[in-house]
Amino acid sequence: MIPEPYEAIVKAIIYLLLAPVLGGLIAGIDRKVTARMQGRVGPPLLQPFYDVGKFFEKENLVVTTTQNFYALSYLVFMAVAGALFFSGGDMLLVIFAFTLSHIFLVLGAYAAFSPYSHIGAERELIQIIAYEPMIILTAVGMYMVTKSFYVGSIVQSTTPIILYLPGVFIGYLIVLTIKLRKSPFDLSTSHHAHQEIVKGVTTDFAGPNLGRIEIAHWYEYVFLLGVVYLFFAWNPFIAIAAIIIAYFLEILIDNTTSRVKWQMTLRSAWLVAGTLGVINLGVLYYLRMVVVP
Amino acid sequence: MTYLAKSPWIIHYDASSCNGCDIEVLAALTPVYDVERFGIVNTGNPKHADVFLVTGSVNEQNREILKNTYDQMADPKVVVAIGICAASGGIFRECYNVMGGIDKVIPVDVFVPGCAARPEAIIDGVVKALGILEAKRQAMNDRPAATRKPAGDSV
Numbered sequence A: 001m002i003p004e005p006y007e008a009i010v011k012a013i014i015y016l017l018l019a020p021v022l023g024g025l026i027a028g029i030d031r032k033v034t035a036r037m038q039g040r041v042g043p044p045l046l047q048p049f050y051d052v053g054k055f056f057e058k059e060n061l062v063v064t065t066t067q068n069f070y071a072l073s074y075l076v077f078m079a080v081a082g083a084l085f086f087s088g089g090d091m092l093l094v095i096f097a098f099t100l101s102h103i104f105l106v107l108g109a110y111a112a113f114s115p116y117s118h119i120g121a122e123r124e125l126i127q128i129i130a131y132e133p134m135i136i137l138t139a140v141g142m143y144m145v146t147k148s149f150y151v152g153s154i155v156q157s158t159t160p161i162i163l164y165l166p167g168v169f170i171g172y173l174i175v176l177t178i179k180l181r182k183s184p185f186d187l188s189t190s191h192h193a194h195q196e197i198v199k200g201v202t203t204d205f206a207g208p209n210l211g212r213i214e215i216a217h218w219y220e221y222v223f224l225l226g227v228v229y230l231f232f233a234w235n236p237f238i239a240i241a242a243i244i245i246a247y248f249l250e251i252l253i254d255n256t257t258s259r260v261k262w263q264m265t266l267r268s269a270w271l272v273a274g275t276l277g278v279i280n281l282g283v284l285y286y287l288r289m290v291v292v293p
Numbered sequence B: 001m002t003y004l005a006k007s008p009w010i011i012h013y014d015a016s017s018c019n020g021c022d023i024e025v026l027a028a029l030t031p032v033y034d035v036e037r038f039g040i041v042n043t044g045n046p047k048h049a050d051v052f053l054v055t056g057s058v059n060e061q062n063r064e065i066l067k068n069t070y071d072q073m074a075d076p077k078v079v080v081a082i083g084i085c086a087a088s089g090g091i092f093r094e095c096y097n098v099m100g101g102i103d104k105v106i107p108v109d110v111f112v113p114g115c116a117a118r119p120e121a122i123i124d125g126v127v128k129a130l131g132i133l134e135a136k137r138q139a140m141n142d143r144p145a146a147t148r149k150p151a152g153d154s155v
């Protein structure tokens, strides 16, 4: 067996190598299922890999060279966030790195001069503001149940976390819709062909930089679905099933709803965090403190 | 085949088409033909596109826009002129404001004939363009590094 101190490093390396493969496959399945829902055949399963391969074959066209730096930082910090998560690190640190990576994406979009890119950056910021409270409530909720912020301890807990945090879980699913850039919350950029602001945050990224952003998305997919796993960590089979059902629901919602305005996104995300999330945690607190002291 | 030919993203620009050819281009993008099977995505962003589809003739008003859109695309890229108007100006060639085919302004790689061009012909034209795209990619790689555009200079 791997000696204790190296275990975390090995897990992090495995994540760094395998997450893009898994994330790309998830993206491929997503496009295939979406096509079937629309009565089309759809692209090959490996299409996301072809797309990214192509981005690296193209010329590196940038508006300013700082874009290269921001696109790379987005990728690196996203990978770091996921690696910290999968090596059993501190949830709060993971959330910090996760948010920071998005800030780099926003800065990258602001670095270009196109108005579409700027509107995309603004909307991305609004999305961050919208989902951040719920993500933090998720971490706090897991702490209240397992008494630890460390993913390593949370995942080993035998408590069925989902039974204690149903409200937080539903809130997290709604936030997941924002994070996976799915309708109705795909404001800043979307995976669908056309958008009213061209391509939002990614408008001014071309070639290899766009490829880096896409790979960062793959890391992100695996990390976000890893959080879903934590809710069901006491039983891996149920956890995998939950991930599949959750992702299928996201695709279904994506294909049956239309894009809403940013006010609505902010309102619904905060309303859910403020009601389901806070009430869930309040009840949990009350039970722990008052009923079973 | 490289990745480029497996994932050609297109951008469509209506120069001064009568809309006949545009409807046929959009027909090729509907679920009936489902070009996403071949990895083709219709993007509205020249910076993400590899294939430039142009319908209609070029006129004094839009020559700048056409040129600008072309310049914003990253190399390697190909241009497909769709319909007789895009090839030569077609029935509008005598108009006082029409300059003629789009090859007056940007280099064209494939001409798709027809008035209006049929969706099958358009898909055929795009497939032909993919071969040219691949040749251009190889030419780009073979170019000595010194003559390549350094990243960041291509505003």
Ligand code: SF4
Pocket (backbone or CB within 6 Å): B016, B017, B018, B019, B020, B021, B022, B055, B056, B082, B083, B084, B085, B086, B090, B091, B114, B115, B116, B117
């Ligand atoms: S080629 Fe014919 S159908 Fe096409 S834009 Fe010209 S006139 Fe219209």
